Amino acid sequence: MDIYLPIAEVSVNAPILIALGAAVGFISGLFGIGGGFLMTPVLIFLGIPPVVAVASEANHVAASSTSGVISYTRRKAVDFRMGGVLAAGGAVGSFIGVEIFRWLRLLGQADLVVSLSYLIFLGVIGALMLSESLTSILRQRRGDPPKRRKDRRPPWLYGLPFKMRFPRSRLYISVIPPIVLGVFVGILSAIMGVGGGFVLVPAMVYILRMPAGVVVGTSLFQIIITTSLTSVLQAGRNQTVDVVLATLLLIGGVLGAQVGARASSRFRAEELRALLALIVLAVGLRMGLGLFFTPDEPFVLMAGNG
């Protein structure tokens, strides 16, 4: 059953999109990520113009994250205060990111920056996560005692001014690192069409040293705010949000996210991280390596006049 998308101006197969939405939603609920880094490349591959894919995907991520975050809230696994601080940075980042994206489109370099961002961020984060999770899995197999988590937190987290208490995360740290992190994720969100969970989750664990239990829920909460804002900004500034596309994706997405959030309690954290790392790495390489191969067609048509 094909359906014509009013903004993307292409015809797509509706059941395939719903199934894709569900698959990505499942991954989203399972790992506490938005899933945008998976969906945006798939949409582009299906022939949806990249600018529309990036903007509409923000909308889909907002939906599946909402679906996921409510079940995490019931388990008291969301630090709303930390999420709010991250989102404040994220809002600033979205504004910057949407403007950067406009500017890159004008220069004709949006494709390059999107591919390079995927290669660099997904490649590095995927590799780090994979090595970290494999090490801890191997240690468990060998029966070694788990490495004691260093309680000594980096001094710069504490030395900075504007300290704030985050009771749910049992932290008393400066708001500067979370805000900077939020800005960075907001920019990525607009440029790559992602929620930024794949950056946020590791950063919350390794930089902010938040307890593992609240990381996923808090990440989802901040993603809802950032992607909702990005979505409105993209619609308002660029008119590139396709509501039919986003709705098709979110029908599957919200259901998949529910199933994923339930399934997550059945897996070990290290195994989940290793699996996520593999997915992240694969997507990053797939998007980025194309830059190194001689293209079949040396010319590219770009939509619009700038």
Next chain:
Amino acid sequence: MPYAAPPETPPAAVSAALTTTNVRVTSSFRGARIVLYGAVFDPTAQPSDVVVIVRGPDAPLRMARKTRVAGVWVNSRPVVFEGAPGFYMAASTRPLGEIASFGTLRRLGAGVDHLAINAPLEERTETRYGVRDVVVSRLGQDYLDWRRAVVRLKEQSGLYAADEQGVTFVDRGLFKAEIDLPTAAPIGVYTAEIFLFQNGQPVSRRMRGLTVEKAGIERALYLFAHNRPWSYGLVSVAIALAAGWAASVAFRRN
């Protein structure tokens, strides 16, 4: 042999009509096929050729060329081309080159090779060999490569087509041509020009109009997104958040 009709007979003429003049793009739109029927009225029964040119609305387009920089393929600075129709189809009874001369085809803009696609921003005028106002393109020798690439990429997406046997005579003096609009066909006003060629010259010409427009909910959404973009954004986010919430409530009940 120059063409000269005997004074007592009326001149040859062509007439044509489209089966559809209004294509509605709705949610089930998967492209459209429009049939053009026409007739040649020629008392002298000279050999006639018919050429049908369908043009969609012009839209400037940007194109970049991938170049290798430090091992990575990157886009060059984009070049803006003007005069490229959003849709173009040339159908004829024979290859265009056999029907008329290069100059005639160029003047009529008949055939993808004769489209007036140019990149005005890349052009400047200068004095060369004592000749003033010579138009020089900054794209230099590569200009033809760029121009060919515009046509090639448009052909790949089904937006440009040249069919050398696209016009067929179904009966004496009665001809037919098919116009295939792909899903990606731009919205707007199209023109179909029908030329009757005799002895390499266009002796009669007809023009027919065709509108491609969004209809129904597609049109409503498109207009909403472009006329009230901020409200549209807020509504789409509201749908997303509501759907997420609804799914979570539904699952809790189970």
